[in-house]
Amino acid sequence: MDEIVRKAMAKWPQVPALYGWLGLDRRGRWLLQGKVVEREPLIDFIGRNYEHDELGRWFFQNGPQRAYIELAYTPWVLRANGQGDLETHTREPVTAINACWLDDNGSLLLEWKRGVGLLDDSDLSWAFERLTDARGEPMAEAALLAALDSLPNADADAVFLNYGGQRLTLAAVQSADVPALFGFQRKPQATANES
Incomplete structure (x- = not known):
């Protein structure tokens, strides 16, 4: 501040x-x-x-x-810079990701040290280049799309995101659950003692 x-x-x-x-x-x-x-x-x-x-x-x-x-x-929007690294909409570098999810609308959510961020949809190609199968191998487009479609029902780890030396399992999440899951309000309101 x-x-x-x-x-x-x-x-x-x-x-x-x-x-x-x-x-x-x-x-x-x-x-x-x-x-x-x-x-x-x-x-x-x-x-x-x-x-x-x-x-x-x-x-x-x-x-x-x-x-x-x-x-x-989400409270953060993440973007890929010219070197392939992530930064927030406030231009803060994102050096590590703790977890990642694909929501029911096809949006990629990444949790970092300050909370959850939505990957700017103009950078989805950045994510596709970093998604692999369980063996760490890049996936053909058809196989990747099939794995992403079955993500909410998958019993085992099927898709992984590689970033900064990390290999994270891509999980499914419902977009309506995201605010409660990460403890933020999309539309803040005054409390009774603030009115």
Whole structure:
């Protein structure tokens, strides 16, 4: 968090929070009242001051005011950079992945040290290049698609994701279960004592 933000919070501790103004789309773009934020300094400022509270509500701390963020899906969106490594929509490097899932809509979810992130769908080719069978061998497209289709019913490890020296089993998850599973709120609301 920026030092100027910390000082503003200390100076004005009782500023009411905002709800419904800021969002994060499935591509990792900040939305201000539904419009994509395009100014790089503002994008960077939001990213540096992006956090969550104990209720799983993600927010941007804008000086003394907290602006809660409506999430299109997950609190993080991950992208492949030019070297094949992952980074978040806030440009934080992702050096290790703890687990990975394919949801019922075909979205790839990756858990890293700060929570769960959706892989930007423009980087799905990055994932396909890293998916292997149980022997660690690349899979032909037809075999991979068949394995992914049967993933929710698979009894054994069928598909793996290789990243940063790790080999992770690709599991299935229902998209509706993701917020509860990872402890976040997609559409934060004020609590009774905040109203």
